Amino acid sequence: MTTIILIAVIVILAIWIISLYNSLVKLRNNRENAFADIDVQLKQRHDLIPQLVETVKGYASHEKETLERVINARNGAISAKTIDDKIVAENALTAALAGLKITLEAYPDLKANQNFLQLQEEISDLENKLAAVRRYFNSATKELNNAVEIFPSNLIASMFGFKKEKMFDLGEQQRATLEEAPKIKF
DSSP: OHHHHHHHHHHHHHHHHHHHHHHHHHHHHHHHHHHHHHHHHHHHHHHHHHHHHHHHHHHOTTOHHHHHHHHHHHHHHHHOOSHHHHHHHHHHHHHHHHHHHHHHTTOHHHHHOHHHHHHHHHHHHHHHHHHHHHHHHHHHHHHHHHHHHSTTHHHHHHHTTOOOOOOOOOOHHHHHHHHSOOOOOO
8 A cells, every 4th residue: 555655656746847847848948939039030130230331321431430330239149149148249239229329310311311211210110029029038038037946846947957047138238328317408
């Protein structure tokens, strides 16, 4: 009789471990899928940036440093391999694009150019889509991180190498920019 009880306990324990493990795998895969959605939007963003830069070059030839910063940040974002590297590279690209937007304020003719306006609208639309998929990615990451850290799934997570993952956040530079008071000019 005790053998049957022992076998039943072992079977229940094995089913429980398998269930927790499968939940962790699903959460990890959900996070990776969420980042794949970000990758699609980033690819479109990376494809639009050279068009934007070429349009701006015709008007702002002496703003070479700003344009090079955008191109270098784009190239860094394209060459990033891991999710963590992509997050860092995309934050740098976002900062470079913000610098470009500030520079463009000095070119009223450019801001009226149809090609530029269309590109700016497409990039703005992509930025909105990116914000949405980043929120989804962070939600998926939060679910995985919760499962990795909460007892008892944290025991299974540590046994099988699951770890807390990084969120897609603004980064230090952009956070500092957002904390500054806006500058109003008349």
